[in-house]
Amino acid sequence: MATIHDVAEKAGVSVTTVSRVLNNRGYISDATRRKVFGVMEELNYHPNEIARSLLRKQSNIIGLIIPNVSHPFFGELANDVEFFAHRNGFKVLLCNSRLEPAKEREYIEMMKRNRVDGIIMGSHTLEVGDYESLPYPIVTIDRRIGESIPYISSDNYRGGELATRLLIDKGCRKIAHICGSLELDLLANLRTDAFESMATRSGIHHLTIQTDMDVFNQEQYEDMIRRLFREHPDIDGVFATSDIIAAFAVKIGRTLGKRIPEELRIVGYDDVKAASWLQPSLTTIRQPIREMSELAVELIRKQMEEAPYERENILPVELIERDTT
Amino acid sequence: MATIHDVAEKAGVSVTTVSRVLNNRGYISDATRRKVFGVMEELNYHPNEIARSLLRKQSNIIGLIIPNVSHPFFGELANDVEFFAHRNGFKVLLCNSRLEPAKEREYIEMMKRNRVDGIIMGSHTLEVGDYESLPYPIVTIDRRIGESIPYISSDNYRGGELATRLLIDKGCRKIAHICGSLELDLLANLRTDAFESMATRSGIHHLTIQTDMDVFNQEQYEDMIRRLFREHPDIDGVFATSDIIAAFAVKIGRTLGKRIPEELRIVGYDDVKAASWLQPSLTTIRQPIREMSELAVELIRKQMEEAPYERENILPVELIERDTT
DNA sequence: TTGTAAGCGTTATCAG
DNA sequence: CTGATAACGCTTACAA
Numbered sequence: 077m078a079t080i081h082d083v084a085e086k087a088g089v090s091v092t093t094v095s096r097v098l099n100n101r102g103y104i105s106d107a108t109r110r111k112v113f114g115v116m117e118e119l120n121y122h123p124n125e126i127a128r129s130l131l132r133k134q135s136n137i138i139g140l141i142i143p144n145v146s147h148p149f150f151g152e153l154a155n156d157v158e159f160f161a162h163r164n165g166f167k168v169l170l171c172n173s174r175l176e177p178a179k180e181r182e183y184i185e186m187m188k189r190n191r192v193d194g195i196i197m198g199s200h201t202l203e204v205g206d207y208e209s210l211p212y213p214i215v216t217i218d219r220r221i222g223e224s225i226p227y228i229s230s231d232n233y234r235g236g237e238l239a240t241r242l243l244i245d246k247g248c249r250k251i252a253h254i255c256g257s258l259e260l261d262l263l264a265n266l267r268t269d270a271f272e273s274m275a276t277r278s279g280i281h282h283l284t285i286q287t288d289m290d291v292f293n294q295e296q297y298e299d300m301i302r303r304l305f306r307e308h309p310d311i312d313g314v315f316a317t318s319d320i321i322a323a324f325a326v327k328i329g330r331t332l333g334k335r336i337p338e339e340l341r342i343v344g345y346d347d348v349k350a351a352s353w354l355q356p357s358l359t360t361i362r363q364p365i366r367e368m369s370e371l372a373v374e375l376i377r378k379q380m381e382e383a384p385y386e387r388e389n390i391l392p393v394e395l396i397e398r399d400t401t
Numbered sequence: 402m403a404t405i406h407d408v409a410e411k412a413g414v415s416v417t418t419v420s421r422v423l424n425n426r427g428y429i430s431d432a433t434r435r436k437v438f439g440v441m442e443e444l445n446y447h448p449n450e451i452a453r454s455l456l457r458k459q460s461n462i463i464g465l466i467i468p469n470v471s472h473p474f475f476g477e478l479a480n481d482v483e484f485f486a487h488r489n490g491f492k493v494l495l496c497n498s499r500l501e502p503a504k505e506r507e508y509i510e511m512m513k514r515n516r517v518d519g520i521i522m523g524s525h526t527l528e529v530g531d532y533e534s535l536p537y538p539i540v541t542i543d544r545r546i547g548e549s550i551p552y553i554s555s556d557n558y559r560g561g562e563l564a565t566r567l568l569i570d571k572g573c574r575k576i577a578h579i580c581g582s583l584e585l586d587l588l589a590n591l592r593t594d595a596f597e598s599m600a601t602r603s604g605i606h607h608l609t610i611q612t613d614m615d616v617f618n619q620e621q622y623e624d625m626i627r628r629l630f631r632e633h634p635d636i637d638g639v640f641a642t643s644d645i646i647a648a649f650a651v652k653i654g655r656t657l658g659k660r661i662p663e664e665l666r667i668v669g670y671d672d673v674k675a676a677s678w679l680q681p682s683l684t685t686i687r688q689p690i691r692e693m694s695e696l697a698v699e700l701i702r703k704q705m706e707e708a709p710y711e712r713e714n715i716l717p718v719e720l721i722e723r724d725t726t
Numbered sequence: 727t728t729g730t731a732a733g734c735g736t737t738a739t740c741a742g
Numbered sequence: 743c744t745g746a747t748a749a750c751g752c753t754t755a756c757a758a
Binding site: 414415416417418421427428429430433452454455456457458 | 727728729730733734735736
């Protein structure tokens with residue numbers, strides 16, 4: 077693979093000159109410029125970004141750590157992050173932690189060694205201290221860490237309120253909330269707070285169940301929801317913390333012969349694309365994934381440029397009513 | 402950020418020695434080894450992989466170019482590719498081409514400049530020549546390019562046969578096939594060949610419609626399928642080329658009051674996770690995404706090591722019968 | 727068992 | 743307008 081020296085030699089100029097035409101810096105005569113470009117073409121020369129990175133101390137890489145890209149929410153997030161990263165001249169290194177602390181830690185180490193320009197953290201299995209010592213820009217999705225690291229989330233408390241109120245307003249008598257593991261220190265837990273507070277305040281029968289850490293074990297959902305309906309056959313409203321879980325609730329509810337939404341109302345969360353093509357389509361709380369992704373990249377960039385930025389970034393959610401309520 | 406020089410100085414040894422303990426090469430006394438490790442800890446030293454890459458001419462990065470990670474099929478593929486890449490010591494650079502040739506070309510250029518160790522191509526909007534000139538290992542998913550580049554696909558023809566035969570065997574009288582744009586030179590087009598050949602042979606009424614290039618415009622699916630049923634109300638079997646499209650067919654069929662599977666039978670493709678949690682769950686042709694991903698990483702590795710490898714890698718598909726037939 | 731020095735492919739500085 | 747040369751942080755002959 078041709079280097080800048082090969083080009084310089086063949087073009088009969090110095091490497092400095094080649095570098096200049098490459099970066100369009102300083103004065104160069106049109107003749108040499110043309111000559112150099114010609115030789116580059118001829119040698120099929122591609123500047124080595126690794127060498128550039130070494131010198132500039134900038135890799136133009138953003139690390140994205142999430143639990144699992146094959147989960148629709150994170151798939152859409154990753155897609156959007158990549159889009160905005162690319163638009164800002166960054167590449168994206170994809171890391172799936174699978175919510176294993178060891179893997180998450182290893183990925184963070186790897187990113188340090190690779191001198192990424194910043195990390196977007198969407199997986200949170202470690203302690204606060206593990207993150208605070210990081211030597212470069214971080215942005216956190218859905219978790220508040222320490223005093224200085226900026227975080228992005230949607231308005232989880234409000235989302236919980238909207239969902240719960242909708243179920244109550246529609247006349248539900250006993251509502252269940254299915255959330256993720258509350259042991260993880262996530263802002264998403266505010267949804268649960270909102271649910272319990274609002275349900276309690278309105279004096280409605282309610283209960284909350286947690287999925288375990290292995291978010292990607294789908295059978296877990298089935299068993300859990302089946303048990304829920306078995307133990308509480310009178311449940312007529314479910315607020316699930318993701319559209320996937322909601323889809324399982326729909327499926328199992330139907331299997332048990334419950335009419336939706338007449339006998340069982342279900343509200344999901346996220347508004348991933350699937351929510352609208354499911355049958356019945358899901359009522360859900362929309363998170364602005366696109367805006368969150370755009371902001372994440374922007375916050376990395378701002379930290380790199382030492383520009384001012386907001387530490388707390390809470391984006392609005394929206395209730396999307398569809399068939400399941 | 403500490404460099405190897407800082408460590409050497411503080412430990413009172415040469416950089417060579419530090420490098421040796423780092424890479425565990427050559428003889429070093431236990432005393433200095435301990436000393437050096439201590440200083441590394443103290444200085445919070447992380448070896449700079451960029452410098453290493455420059456020297457070794459190996460980045461340990463695999464580029465993954467796909468249309469869109471938020472599509473379930475590619476999301477699962479990306480997830481698995483990342484898993485196996487990590488296990489083989491590679492990082493993954495994620496690129497969404499959105500099926501725009503300009504973007505795909507730009508990504509390929511970017512990868513050349515960044516000296517990735519190999520590329521897994523799951524997006525195919527360019528001409529064969531654009532790929533053949535690439536200076537490093539490539540693996541292609543679902544497309545055959547030139548004579549030398551290895552490719553991976555599942556047995557598309559067989560998948561088409563299985564789906565079509567199932568519809569016929571179940572007693573369908575008029576079947577429709579919804580495929581992607583046939584202008585793209587994909588092995589997935591074999592599904593269509595199989596459909597048409599088998600339907601023709603058995604003398605059944607049949608027709609094929611193509612979606613346009615913008616695979617990610619979901620409204621397109623709705624309109625297209627609605628029109629299909631309007632123009633051919635007697636269709637009682639649909640073979641869709643993805644589970645997403647199949648899900649839309651289910652949704653619209655239901656809206657039109659057709660009972661599934663009694664009056665309308667539907668077969669999808671891929672067996673993404675959603676296929677099993679949809680309601681009704683989808684009958685589909687399973688592609689072995691995990692195996693395909695593992696093989697993709699392995700083929701990159703083998704090319705790097707100049708080990709022998711198969712050029713043609715066609716993995717078996719499987720019919721998964723669920724509720725929609 | 728340890729150290730010196732060259733080189734990986736660029737860019738920046740300084741001098742013509 | 744152009745060119746030498748010294749970095750960037752690391753590994754690897756070659757020497758000691």
